[in-house]
Amino acid sequence: MSDGQIPQPRANGNEELLSDLARTVEMSEGEFTLLLARCNYSHLRECLVKQLREQYQLKFREIRLEPSVKTLYTTIQEALGEEKPLAVMVLGLESVEAIEQVLTSTNQVREEFPKNFPFPLVLWINDSLLSLLIRLVPDFRSWGMSFNFTLATDELIDFLRQKAEKVFAAVEAVDELVRTDAIFSPQERAEISSALKQLQNQGVELDPELEANLEFCLGRNDCASGQIDSALAHYQKSLDFWQQQEEDEPRKKHSLERQGIILFHVGKCYCYQAQHNQQENKDYWQKAEETFRECLEKFEQAGREDLAAKFIGKLGEVLRQQEAWLELEKLAQKSLKLHQENGSPNRLAQDYIFLAEIALHREQWRNARQWAKKATSIPTEPQHPQRGLYCLLLAQALRKLGSTQEAIDCMEKATEENQPEFNPRVYIRLLSELRSLYYEQKKYLEAFEVKQKQREIELKFRLRAFIGAGQLHALQKELAPVFAASGRQQDVNYLVNERIALPKYKLTVLYGPSGVGKSSLVNAGLVPVLQGKAMGDRNVLPITLRVYTNWVKELGKKLAEVPETREGTENLPNPFKKDSITIDSLDGIKAQLRANADNHLLTVLIFDQFEEFFFVCTKLEERREFYGFLLECLKGIEIQFVKVILSLREDYLHNLLEFEQFAAVQEFDSDLLKKDRRYYLGNFSPDAAQKVILELTQRAQFGLESDLIDALVKDLTTELKQVPPIELQVVGAQLQTENISALKEYRKKGPKEKLVERYLEEVILDCGSENQRAARSVLYLLTDENNTRPLKTKTELGKELAAEADQLDLVLEIFVKSGLVFRLSALPEDNYQLVHDYLVKFIRQQKGSEIIAELQQEKQQRILIQEKLNRFLIVAGLVLAGLASLAVVFALESRKQAKMARKQAKMAFVRQLAATSESIGSQEPSLYETSALLALESMKQSQKIKNWVSLEADRALRNSLILLPNSIARISHQGYVYAVAFSPDGKYLATGSGDNTARLIEVTTGKEIARISHQKDVYAVAFSPDGKYLATRSEDNTARLIEVTTG
């Protein structure tokens, strides 16, 4: 940031220091020496560097760091290449983004510096970097000698004055519609605060004008970081000063201008508060209106119509917020005039928009269309925050005028052209309007997709707390905070830091119940964190695979994609620029993995929803090919620097045993799936659930009463003391949809079951009114009388449903997209399954009987039709007998497949029971009994399945039985038992009780061999060290001693 206006700093105290530095560099020639040149001001720094070069004729190589650098050592090494400079000077460290990472990695390889850099190294730092060095890498710092360059007091004051004026100038110059918050770079901000600190330390008092202007800057700073109250206080101080100046006639105009600018900022603060305080927003809008009016007055008094024209728009926005249409109209007319004389087209467009909105409000559709068209016809830059609004208004007007298609076209164009981040609220309104248009047009699928997009954007911009039954996908960086609040950050941290980062682990099996958020964790947590992360000297490249129908091709495709160039990794070497290559063989994949390793990448292969692999790859040879590939990755000889994560549902974990066996046969490892290679992702504990709800809702400013959260968590907690994340998300999403934030409402509209029902109802509605019945039936058909979730194919569903194949397609598509239903790839046809068991009972309750009746009626009808058909067939059959028998064979085959699928579902249920038993058995003793019962149930269920023995059930039962306490003997007293003691050889047990007796028991048999009677309670018993005697102590003032063997 070079500024011509800043006067050249004088050398004064720096002169001597510079000469010291030059001298040190010369004296250290040929040897590594670390010199820390400390300077807080970039203009001073540049000037000093220049002086060193010119005045002191110092020869050094200058290296300027990019903000994206990840290491210091290699950056210097690469910059130098073969060059052997006399000295090196490194600049720009203060602007490095990942500074902590850079410093720690520098410390790690600090031994390399003296070895490979035989020259003095001058590192330019500032005060905050020095603090960081002292704290983070004291060892590295202690190697260095520092030189502290400073500015003189008057230079500091000049510096500040210039910076403050820059702000006012920038505000005046800026086109108000463009955001004005970033006038200073972070470095400049740091420089300003260090200058202030230094002046404060020197006890220098600033003149009131500079002080007032700095107050204004501080206010803007606070405003940018959301500290509105503090910002207002700063603005007020600045305003006070400039108001006094108004008295001074020659300065009057200047003072009025300044006041106008400050007032405008104050008004913006009130707007911010109005937007963030739903309850009191009326007052704040009122205050904002008053302030903006005052601001305009000041500009008018100062005769600065140009400034008034610039800042008038904000007042219009406030009036619109207050729905003060009459006032707004007046203002718009005035503003239109101002802008016709002074303004830019942007501002004119805004005036038209005000007029369009007024017209819409007054239901003057034609007028509205006219104004909106006028606004949209003005060309604006694509980032224009209001552009979306123009289109929205135009579309609304068009819709009212019956030009639906035109409205849709307009909206589609608007959603494509605009980026949600320019104005998320408007964008969301656009989407919701578009959705309702689609819905009206019976384009239900499009409507639903738009709705989902809307949800996603709401999530991203903190307007929505819960995601419902879907999973977090899209690895946008912006979704990371949503994920952070989802209670899974710890799991990600563990996986990244303790698994991926340590060479010790090559394989991690991530498993857990369905709906626990494994895929969300992978997509929204793991992958964004890993992407481009540096680990040691490598950058991580995560590759996620989710489809296994042709895994070689899929994996090849993913590997061939150029790793997304992200900040800091532009120079990431990739020999296969652009997707010019196709990898479609195993050898190709291996070659690419080797190339990755050579290019300093650590490839992390993530196989998500890996259970699908077993559905798809039904042939053993196919699976063995994959196992062979995995094993090569794990061996690390032919393919190096690859890590593997297998993520799958716990009830499919046993499928991996085949892989383990494979590895054992190959003599790689006989215990591939041992505990430290597995990672269990379980349901939330109630406490964790509470925290998650709190974080999610606070983030989205969807405040829930704390009693409501308590009640909610209580309702969500299962008897196993767990909270399933999916249920939390579904219920939470419905709470927000219905805007339930108080316990009273929840009690009225709850309990959670009702909310889940209505959640379902909404998805059914999304399918369109004429498809509702079909939707309801499909959900119903995906349940059965045993309250489980059968797998069904589309054909099966179609048969049971009264035809209408396109309806079925639509309904299934929407269900899958909504996350209510899973699609499981299988041959010959995909299976569909409800996402979670707990949905089953809601679906069966929901108008269940009506649907059954309807279904039966339909069946009846079908039978009638069938009979008619049959009669026809008898005739035709004679002819087609041969073909028919062939058809029967096919039919039998498909029935067999369906039966298989049902059997698999039952097996999965058994496994799930067993897995649950095991997982809770490892948690707390109070659940041991439940664990055993679950294992027992699992065993019982498994016996119902023909030709199948469940090893999991067997193991669960054995493991849980061990957990149950095994009582050998029960010794009954008639009072409290105060004391027990074993004899030293462990053969005998003595008890002392409130029933006035002490007893001696033989441990192995539990037999009582002696009883000692006292008159009162026996408080203590003790054996002699040799075990021969037993002493008792009683409240009856006696102690007795007996011989153990004789009693």
Next chain:
Amino acid sequence: MKVDLRRFFRACNPSKVLRIEKAEERKYYIDFSKVRGAEIIEELGQTIALMSPDPTCQLFTGHIGCGKSTELLRLKAELEKQKFHVVYFESSQDLDMGDVDLSDILLAIARQVKESLEAINISLESEYFTNLFKEFVQLLKTPIAIDSGELSWGIGKITLKAKESPQVRNQLRQYLEPRTENLLKAINEELLEPAKLKLEEQGKQGLVVIVDNLDRVDNRLMSLGKTLPEYLFVQRGDQLDSLNCHVVYTIPLVLMFSNEREALKQRLGGGTSPMVLPMVPVRLKDGSDCLEGLALLRQMVLARAFPELSPQERLNLIEEVFDSTETLDRLCRVSGGHVRNLLSLLYTCLRKRKALPIMRERLEIAIRESGNELSLAITVDEWELLRRVAQSKKLTGEDEYQTLLRSMFVFEYRNERGELWFDLNPVLAEIEEES
């Protein structure tokens, strides 16, 4: 005799590490072992003798450069007298201290033990290690010649390559780390067990491995939220502890203040605390000088100016370097016995034109600047903490260690009676007094 200023200046560079093996640099070397107690070594030896033939694992630590190696070499001599076969080695020769993992340490131990056994004509065959070497060669894709006389199944060549090249190191590690258990098993079953039998035949009491310089393992924070020493010695401590012979590891001092200290004791120390060797004492608990320590520090400074002279001759030439003996003493005292601190102050004084002799005033400026700089990083709360430390002379917990001792705000002192106390870094103490 005049001081060679350029040479003196370069000898004081705090980023320079003294290489004892270089004759020229050996002249700068001062032996501080006289000013420290020796009971610690006795105790280590006794434990080994008493527990034998059961394996033991003991930990030893102290400030960097306080003479641990000298003491450990004494231990070696002591144990050899008792007929133990002792393998002593400086791990820094085999490992890169900025970047160490468990398998690196295990390989280094295996190599050293094997080589030392060969030296007394005990040769062992190992299928595991032979295969391992083959796989290494395959892995690195570079042909490595191995001569028949190779002492360590070729591991020596590999570890040397690994130390020099992070690339090779990482390659080996990604291969070997996931199989550390197999490696451990092979070391125990195919190396240590047969070695012990053969040593017994030769009339030896047992096998002792002393791993020196592991305290230099960088204290960097790993991404897993632990420091490298915590990861190596605590998280993987039970694996370091499972070698089937007597082992003495040197560990970084930081671990003594870590929250993981208890875990360290349990997992690696077999329930006992590590033995700590103190740093150069410059003053006693009552604030008075420790004359012996001070005398040695003086020599350390003067040796850099007059490497060729005897200690007494150097003392006679103090005024060539300093305006007075007091100035030299002031420098030594204010360093708190921290050698690098002392060099850093000295270095700052020497960078001026007309540097010699160093005037008291110049030293005072350097001291003040050094204090100001440190105080930049100190928050208000930490000043409060520091005041408490100055009063109580105590430090509690890892946080205080991390913020205070590690950042060199506070120093640790011990006296000959083994008493331990903490006090502010003298350069800070003076700022604190002023304010």
